[in-house]
Amino acid sequence: MSRPAPLPRRAAPLPRRAAAWPRRAAALAVEVAGAAARRALLLVVLLAVVFAAVEALPGDAATAAAERGESAADLAARRHLLGLDRPLWERFLEWMTALPTGDLGTSAQGRQVTELLADPFPNTLLLGASAFVLTVVLSLALGCWAAARPGRLTDRLIGHAATASFAVPEFVVSVLLLLVLSLWTGWLPAVTVTGADGAPASWAMLIMPVVALVIPQTGWNTRIVRGALADQTATPHVEAAVLDGLPTRQVLLRHALPGAVPAIATGIATSTGMLLGGAVVVETLFNYPGVGTVLAGAVAARDTPLIAGVVICAGAAISLVLLAADLLRARVVGARA
Structure with missing residues (x-):
């Protein structure tokens, strides 16, 4: 009598995390697509406001x-040449239609906007990125230092200093830096000199503009880091x-800080717009070769395509951050789920 054929072996169930990975990846992709669409829509609205404000x-x-x-005839001819005799909505639609191809239009000077921004915008990105990295490092260090000593003198001093530094505008910090580090001591150059490539001729010329941007934003983000860590210390884990008697440093870095990452990341990302906005003022004071001077001249000349070009470049950088x-x-929230 033949033996019955063995039943097929059931495949081992996948681990719970591996089985849930495709669902989480799909949810993350949908969330990213939605966030990108919202940012793009916000940029379109912002550009429409820019066109209307200049008009x-x-x-x-x-x-x-x-x-x-x-x-008056010559003025009318120039207005026709620049397309200013057409309706505002038509000019805006034409500019937006060309934007996906990388065409930012033609300025009132008769030059391509991309050509006018080719040198200044990378310089502004260098200034903003340097200030951003330094802000992140200092904010995390000071916020964790204060959180490790809650209620003590160090915590109070850092809190008061952070509040005071955030309350001081960038142009005030810039003037103080110019007085102390340039006019009184002569340690650093007062203005920025450009090299043959259009960038600052020396790294020393970046120090004061970067510090002028870092001080207010470090104060703001230090308060955010301190508050986020304080919220996490009240959680059960x-x-x-x-x-359990773990050292304070280990509790902060391994248990409190990971949970505070979402709030800290949001605060630091928000500072990107403030850094680029403050860079316009700082660049003017230090004669830095960035988009600040370009934007000031474009507003004075009512050069709508050039203003919109500066806005879309800065807006794209902020949206990416x-x-x-x-x-x-x-990712942090998904890892907790």
Whole structure:
């Protein structure tokens, strides 16, 4: 009598984490796509506001470039040449249609906007990125240092200093740095000299502009780091780590800080816009070859395409940092689930 064929062996069930990975990846992709779409829509609205705001200013690019004694016919001809006699919505739609191809339009000077921003915008990115990295490092160090000594003198001093530094505008910090480090001591150059490539001729010329941006934003983010860590110390797993007698440093870095990452990432990402916005003022004071001077001249000349080009470049950089913060927050939250 033949023996019955053995039943097929059931495959071993996948681990719970491995089985849930495709679902989490799909949810993360949907969240990232939604965040990117919201950022893109916000940029479109911002650009529409820029076009409308420049249109509302007195005069236009034709009158800003007009010479004394120029006739009305010549002014009308220049306005037609610049396309200012067309409706605002038509000019905006034309500019937005060309944007996906990398065409930022033609400035009132007759040059391509991408050509005008080719040198200044990388310099502004260098300034902003340097200030951003230094802000992150100092904020984390000071916030963790204060959180390790809650209620003590160190915690109070760091808190008061952070509040005071954030309350001081960038242009005040810049003036103080110029007085102390340049005029009184002569340690650093007061203005930025560019080299043959259009970048600052020496790294020393970056020190004061970077410090002027870092001081206010470090104060802001130090408060965020300190508050996020304080919230985490009240959670059960951190309290359990304290009751187990773990060292304060280990409790902060291994138990409290990972849970505080979403709040810290959001605060630091928000500082990107403040850094780039403050860079416009700082660049003007230090004669730094960035988009600050370009933007000031474009506003005076009512040069809408050039202003919009600066806004879209800065907005894209800020949106990328915010999107990275969204990804980091989603990953941390997903890892906890």
